[in-house]
Amino acid sequence: MVYRFACRCGKAASRSTYAVFRSAGTIANSPASCGDKEYNTVIVGAGHNGLIAATYLARGGRKVLILERRHIAGGAAITEEIVPGFKFSRASYLLSLLRPQILKDLDLKGHGLRLHKRDPSSFTPLWTKSTDQSSRPAGLLLGSDAEQNRNQISQFSSKDAEMYGRYEEFIARIANSVDPLLDSVPLNMVQKSSSISSKMGSLRALLKAGSRLGLKHLPGAYELMTSPAAKVLDKWFEGDVLKAALGTDAIIGAMLSPYSPGSGYVLLHHVMGGVDGGGPGEWAYPHGGMGAVTGAMAQAAVKAGVDICLNSPVREFLVKQHAGTDDPRVHGVQLEDGQAVLASSVLSNATADVTFNKLTPKGVLPDDFLADVNGVDYTSPVTKISVALSSIPDFLSAPNTAPGVPGPHHRATIHINCESMRQVHSAYSDAAFRGVPSETPLIEMCIPSTLDDSLTPEGCHVMSLFTQFTPYTRSDGVEWTQEAREEYAERVFQCIEEYAPGFRSLVVGYECLPPPELERVFGLTGGNIFHGSMSLDQLYWTRPSRLYPDYRSPIRGLYLCGSSAHPGGGVMGAPGYNAAKVVLSSQL
Numbered sequence: 204m205v206y207r208f209a210c211r212c213g214k215a216a217s218r219s220t221y222a223v224f225r226s227a228g229t230i231a232n233s234p235a236s237c238g239d240k241e242y243n244t245v246i247v248g249a250g251h252n253g254l255i256a257a258t259y260l261a262r263g264g265r266k267v268l269i270l271e272r273r274h275i276a277g278g279a280a281i282t283e284e285i286v287p288g289f290k291f292s293r294a295s296y297l298l299s300l301l302r303p304q305i306l307k308d309l310d311l312k313g314h315g316l317r318l319h320k321r322d323p324s325s326f327t328p329l330w331t332k333s334t335d336q337s338s339r340p341a342g343l344l345l346g347s348d349a350e351q352n353r354n355q356i357s358q359f360s361s362k363d364a365e366m367y368g369r370y371e372e373f374i375a376r377i378a379n380s381v382d383p384l385l386d387s388v389p390l391n392m393v394q395k396s397s398s399i400s401s402k403m404g405s406l407r408a409l410l411k412a413g414s415r416l417g418l419k420h421l422p423g424a425y426e427l428m429t430s431p432a433a434k435v436l437d438k439w440f441e442g443d444v445l446k447a448a449l450g451t452d453a454i455i456g457a458m459l460s461p462y463s464p465g466s467g468y469v470l471l472h473h474v475m476g477g478v479d480g481g482g483p484g485e486w487a488y489p490h491g492g493m494g495a496v497t498g499a500m501a502q503a504a505v506k507a508g509v510d511i512c513l514n515s516p517v518r519e520f521l522v523k524q525h526a527g528t529d530d531p532r533v534h535g536v537q538l539e540d541g542q543a544v545l546a547s548s549v550l551s552n553a554t555a556d557v558t559f560n561k562l563t564p565k566g567v568l569p570d571d572f573l574a575d576v577n578g579v580d581y582t583s584p585v586t587k588i589s590v591a592l593s594s595i596p597d598f599l600s601a602p603n604t605a606p607g608v609p610g611p612h613h614r615a616t617i618h619i620n621c622e623s624m625r626q627v628h629s630a631y632s633d634a635a636f637r638g639v640p641s642e643t644p645l646i647e648m649c650i651p652s653t654l655d656d657s658l659t660p661e662g663c664h665v666m667s668l669f670t671q672f673t674p675y676t677r678s679d680g681v682e683w684t685q686e687a688r689e690e691y692a693e694r695v696f697q698c699i700e701e702y703a704p705g706f707r708s709l710v711v712g713y714e715c716l717p718p719p720e721l722e723r724v725f726g727l728t729g730g731n732i733f734h735g736s737m738s739l740d741q742l743y744w745t746r747p748s749r750l751y752p753d754y755r756s757p758i759r760g761l762y763l764c765g766s767s768a769h770p771g772g773g774v775m776g777a778p779g780y781n782a783a784k785v786v787l788s789s790q791l
Contacts, residue, residue, distance in 0.1 A: 299478045380413070
């Protein structure tokens, strides 16, 4: 962990605690009591998908235990106080993709979840060394107001201003057509053991998706999903700033350029949501950080009867041959402390790599399945930096109206080093072809404390910097030591300083998590935030394997319920929701 702090703000710092909710189930801080009860289902990992799966399974009559290796439930959707007095969404930092039925079924609002919807949603400041903005626009600010968007875009191109509404309709139509597939089990084209009812349900979802899209829109959808995002956006727009602002969604979390084939699907994935009934692509800050989301989920799980044991790392699945067959069968897990917890079904919320290479005993998985699992691309370009600030940054292109007072643009995702597709591609090239961190990294900046003052001391702010591109292994031979992490963070801060002079002096403390640290802290193989790249070859009936895309595995009773399974990453909840349906429909 890399952080320094010297709190200079007005309100006394107070360390946050993880609330323990007791109802039909419990949350325990050690595995000591795990063996005291009998369970028929064990879930490895208390990330959001594990909590969701557990709740639906418990409501379906299962006695469920979740084992979490860390001291806190929530996986990568957590709130932690890593600088005294400042609470950070340490990994995941925005909410949009969460499936609406999960929000409703788990009564997350009833369990205290509050959302601060962002509007505007996107701000791209233009670089300048002068305070004289008479010769060029200040930047591009986009939100929910169609007329305001038109005015903003027309600063750069009147043609683009007219096309933007049509583009939004185009994207919304395709996102709406894909929606039925998110809550359905992928069609298993290989395993004859898949039930007829399961196959029919998958086919109905595919037909519904096709019906929503319509044949005349199929070519456009195919092009979006397979083409480079730059090619698609070039057909719609002529202005570099607009294309780059939209194009960032095509490479977030992916070692891709906007000119890479398939980056169009990544763009679509990030606009599939619409949190709490909002329009496509609408995002929100949860009050109290992302840990408020999983905290509400933990309450729902415990209320349903789920037991959660923290500080309980699993060493290995317990597997034996199923009586009368050659098929391996899971019958529980063994913890790192040697304790065994028996169960007839086990769901893993870990990555496919951790699940099948680290937790599964050697020699029980078929070679062809392991070949699929070991072929998953976990390349990550992401370094997450959490920053504590003594005040709000002041951008040259959009000066603060009063000292320390946030403007509308501070509520949005702020794009730094993102004024053209070529600029983004250059940042990608440094990492992809030279194997070193980008000289001018792509920076997505969010300041949730502009809407949620519970996160900081009075007058201060927390900032999330989602930065790209940084390779897991550097070709210059430099390891991601503390010194290297500090050097990279300073590079990012210097880039921000050029857009917002004085920024560096506002920094109270920070944490820098490059890919190896994301892997170490959160168990994300390769540091990949999606549990595997969201490329078309790793989606739907090939995620994580063409042999078992339906949450099952070659080991009877062992299921995958995390983002390594369909439909992939983000705080969506669909993998946990769908996996629970599969388990409840299976014969034990």
